[in-house]
Amino acid sequence: MGDKSRTHTGAAGRAPAADHPASVRNVVLVGHSGSGKTTLVEALALTAGAVGRAGRVEDGASVSDHDPIEHRQGRSVQLSLVPVEWEGVKVNLLDTPGYADFVGELRAGLRAADAALFVVSAAQEADAVDAATRAVWEECAAVGMPRAIVVTHLETARTGFEELTGVCARLFGGDDPDAVLPLHLPRHGPRNPDGHSPVTGLLGLLTRQELDYSSGERREREPDEALAALIEPARGRLIEGIIAESEDETLMDRYLGGEPVDTDTLVGDLEKAVARGTFHPVLAAAPPAEGARQGLGTVELLELVTRGFPTPLERPVPPVTAPDGSARRRLDCDPGGPLAAEVVKTSSDPYVGRISLVRVFSGTLRPDDTVHVSGHGLADRGHEDHDVDERVGALTSPLGRQQRPVPHAVAGDLACVAKLSRAETGDTLSARDAPLLMEAWAMPDPLLPLAVRAHSKTDEDRLSQGLARLSAEDPTLRLEQNPHTGQVVLWCMGEAHAEVALERLRERYGVQVDVVPHRVALRETFGRGSSGRGRHVKQSGGHGQFAVCEIDVEPLPAGSGLEFVDKVVGGAVPRQFVSSVEKGVRAQAARGVLAGHPLVDVRVTLRDGKAHSVDSSDAAFQTAGALALREAAAEASVELLEPVAEVRVVVTDDCVGAVLSDLSGRRGRVVGTEQENGARTVVRAEVPEMEIGRYAVDLRSLSHGTGSFSRSYLRHEPMPRQVADRVRAEAAG
Incomplete structure (x- = not known):
């Protein structure tokens, strides 16, 4: 921070050790895709001294190299931990994906970190700080997380530092704005043949020193008069x-x-x-x-x-409760305190098995400990609720694939x-005799x-086994x-997220799947009253089959379901067979009467029928009831009902018009707009x-990545005739 020349204490290939929270820094790198986060981690x-040559470990892989998918796609798709050591301090660098589909990995990084480096690329235009990055900044500000800004790609800058x-x-x-200021100014060398002026050093604003990197190693010297003059205004x-x-308070005066x-x-x-x-320094960085x-x-x-970011001792531990939600309490970051750790990421290794990346908030975790695993039970996302004891395997520190x-x-x-077979992302590890559950973190x-x-x-x-393992690794999958x-439906964050999920199913778990069109749960109902007669008569030697029933069907208000009423008089349908007719009617209603969708919101009245003393049976009257309902449907106007969702869209004010127009094109009805904090609506x-299957993708494009939405089932309502005709034609074809 004071621009003093220092020697490092790292050693290539050796895992940094930490014996006290004061010697740990947990830092998450945040920035849009392509901003240079991974390159920066490799340079650090x-x-x-964590690696022997630029960004590579002994097997030639990148320090943040974990998933072959990242190589093929050319982008990060998961959280990576790269621990390094600097002057006796262990620095856990958490490299996060910048693409919006993998925001769950970013959330995990934020949960595990105590400070954030926001990486901004000078190779982009002046407005390259995207809305998603600004939203994360505001989120960090809300919880008081310390932040600094790193400007990268100065060697190909389109925007000056x-x-x-x-x-x-x-x-x-x-x-x-004076809380965001640079600590150094980049020093440019002569222009090269492609027209760029490479950055060869920095000018330290506090010490008035020139930091020369042109030789490949940092050298500190006094600046000449021209450079010294550049320093003073910014200083x-x-x-x-x-x-x-x-x-x-007297220092300013x-x-x-x-x-x-x-x-x-x-x-x-x-x-x-x-x-x-409260102060956010801006620094410049470039790869070696x-x-x-x-x-x-x-x-x-x-x-x-190491000197400016806080230690874990200075950051609050998330609240904990007993697994049943009782006895809420606060813990301190104390190695001698009760064990409270959290699984922030789960991955699978073809040789080692499941590997859990764990942040220890309290106590000390050791190999071969038996711990209690408590989960929040995200049943709606395919995660089972569990409350079990497990034995901890080996504890390791990652470096690339090592x-x-x-x-x-x-x-x-x-x-x-290693070997926590039941623990999933978001689960809490605690002492077996004192189980705890940490407060859940926000998950999109x-x-x-x-x-x-x-x-x-x-x-x-x-x-099913492959899908279960996949969802255990990624809580943003439902x-x-x-x-x-x-x-079988996998709910994903976006197309890139879906692509990665399918590739992992295929490569990691050996499961080939076909993607099929997603169907919504349509229903059918009667548009007007109708009647039907079901006659089931068969003679085939011995006992035959004989059953006749007559029904009336009338529509009911939405949400009424299916009612069955018995109005038979004179024993035309014997008592024991009335329930058989009802079974047949309900079975046919479940199968649908027009396009194969369940029939709802009708009242079916059994008003007459005939029976035979020998040939009538339960099965015969079930068949007659189904036939009667189908005949009534053939004589009536059967409507298709489609599910309607209540949608809440949050966008910047300049995108409201485009969103309203788009919703109208999706047969949507806007019921209201309101202002939210900031320039958002x-x-x-x-x-x-049916109209919002791809809305997660379309809204991102429509709002330039600034919009978000939520949806919840509201009701079923009649589908417009032209849409219903198309659905029927597709079902028939």
Whole structure:
């Protein structure tokens, strides 16, 4: 932070150890896809000595290399932990995907971290800080999480560092843009043949030192007069920004009165303001050149993390209760306290089996401990509720595909745990004799349906086990066995998320599935009253079959279901066969009378019939009841009912018109709009579920990634005739 030259204490291939929370920093990297988060993690790992050459471990893989899918897709799809050591401090770097479909991985990273680095690319336009990144910033601000900003891709910048810093101050600083200021200015070298001016060093604003990275290693020296003149304006603003956040209320008056403020005082106040989350420094970083040992700005960034970001001791532990929800209590980040750890990510290794990434909030986790596993029971997402004891396997620290053993994980630290066969993401690990359950963290709802079926008989046998394992790894997936349509549906965050889920099913669990059109649960009803006669008479030697019944059918209000009324007089249908007629009617109603959808909201009245003393039977009257209902349907106007959802859409004000127009095109009825905090509008509408199957994808495009929505079943209502005719034709064809 003070631009002092320091030596690192990392060692390639060795797992960093932490014996106390004070020697741990947990940092999540946030930014849109392509902003350079993974490249930055690799550069930090190289500078800290975690790897022997740029971004690679001994087997040649990337330090954040875990999933072959990431190589094929060219983007991160899951949370990666890269632990490094800097000056005796273990830094857990949590690299998150930037693509919106994998927001669940980002949520896991935020849960495990105590501070955040927001990575912004200078290779994008000046407005490249996307809405999703701004939303995460606001979320971090709401809980007081310390944040800093790292500007990457300076070597191919379309936007100057100073201009981009101003954009960040405007978007992130809110009412106090002076709380977002750079600690250094990039120093550009001569233009190369492609027209870019490479960044070869930094100008330290607090120490007035030039930090030269042109040789591949950081060297500190006095700047020449021209560079010194560049430093002063930005330095003055930075000093005023730091002093404004100082706990010494007299410091500003003394500074404005001309009294010099020594560098150590400024650095100390800066570190405290960063740890409180009230000041957000902007730093520049670039990957190392070929053969270089340090990337530009990586030493400064590691110093900021170790000296300015808080320890786990300074961050509150999430509230805990007993598994039954009683006895709510607060824990401290104490290695000697009761064990309370949380599974923030679950993955599968073809050789090791299930691996759980765990954040220890209290106590100390050791190999071979027997722990209690408590889950929140997300039954609606295909996760079973459980409350079991399990034995902890080996504790490891990841580096790429390698898992390096560690002796324990103290409060505040992160580690991978093997062989927790029942634990899933979001579950709590606690002492067997003192079970606890941590407060659940926010998880977005998956709203894109993906209907699948087994490709072959062999796949059918493995499908349910593969889907169960898949949903255990990813709580943003919701597994549904739809009882009305009979379909197996995976609810996903978006198309990329669905693609990854299918690929994991195929490659990791050996299950081939076919994607089929998603069906909504349609129903049928009578548009007007009708009558029907069911006659079932057969003679085939011996006892025959004889049953006749006559029914009236009339429509009922929505939500009434199916009523059966007996109005037979004179014993035309013997008492014991009235229930048989009802069974037949209800069975036929469940199968549908027009297009194969359940019949609802009708009253069926049995008014007459005939029986035979020998040939009548339960089965015969069930068949007659079904025939009577089908005949009544043939004489009536049968309507198709479609499910209608109540939809709540949240968008920025400039997208409201486009959203309203789009909802109208989906046969939606807008029932109201209202303002939300900031320049955002909530649109409430009633929309047929048939029209919003892909709304999760379409809204993202429509709102440039700024919109969100939720949906809930409202009711079934009659489908327009032209739509119903199309559905019938599709069913017949």
